[in-house]
């Protein structure tokens with residue numbers, strides 16, 4: 001495995017590192033000026049440059065097709081802006097908010113649903129004044145039970161800043177859960193230092209880290225150790241995966257990923273259908289393909305290892321499960337399909353209780 005010393009940020013960097021040919025570097029130079037590029041040493045080391053379809057490269061190395069925009073694609077596919085009452089805060093559901101602390105990431109994913117908002121030259125990190133406004137909004141809305149810290153990737157912040165944000169949120173009694181969404185434990189595991197772990201767990205609130213990971217090869221020994229440092233400090237972990245054509249759109253890869261996550265003590269939470277981000281059609285599957293994969297995963301995996309297949313409805317209408325259905329109504333009650341697809345009659349019966 002090649003050791004890389006720094007993050008690769010341009011098509012020329014990728015060519016110098018031997019990850020793309022000179023012709024490909026020329027073809028993708030136009031993408032680099034449109035969307036941010038960053039491939040960390042940990043991810044560059046996983047890329048097999050001899051494989052034209054390498055699933056790690058597909059996630060991080062730009063593709064000329066990113067400049068092709070499908071008419072259905074949108075700059076803000078899940079409608080963050082419509083639901084943002086103050087800068088940096090998205091309030092889509094009554095009991096939780098997103099707090100977007102930074103607009104930069106250690107890697108830039110080619111399928112990113114916030115690709116128009118993240119990267120150098122886009123929005124900057126929340127200033128102290130904006131953070132104060134966001135915290136005041138949370139204080140004023142007692143139904144907010146969970147704060148989801150996101151970005152960008154909030155775990156690129158210094159442990160000192162993570163501790164400051166944690167301290168500020170810990171002073172809001174109705175907020176019970178802090179959930180940090182991050183790709184850091186996988187793409188730059190060395191950032192999960194004891195100082196960062198201490199900062200994350202420095203309040204009495206319940207803390208989750210939601211790990212974003214898409215391929216089993218990402219769960220290297222170093223990535224698993226980074227997760228263990230978080231979990232051993234009392235932080236619970238769940239995962240989010242985006243279903244991506246040519247990366248993980250086959251049952252064997254998804255099965256291996258979900259098993260690796262459970263072995264790492266990370267509960268598979270969501271499998272996201274690809275959002276309608278600009279220039280990402282070549283990375284999306286159809287929903288029918290996703291449902292067929294979920295049917296197969298249910299046949300192979302225990303419930304502990306099964307994520308929920310979800311779609312964020314464009315236009316800020318929220319996230320809903322779009323997995324296969326197993327229950328249909330029939331004249332006699334219900335027909336329930338087992339994991340192999342065979343239907344069985346089920347008669348709903350219970351004793352009515354007066355309340």
Ligand code: SF4
Nearest residue numbers: 105108109112152183
């Ligand atoms: S880490 Fe998340 S926010 Fe950053 S580029 Fe990847 S998908 Fe987008």
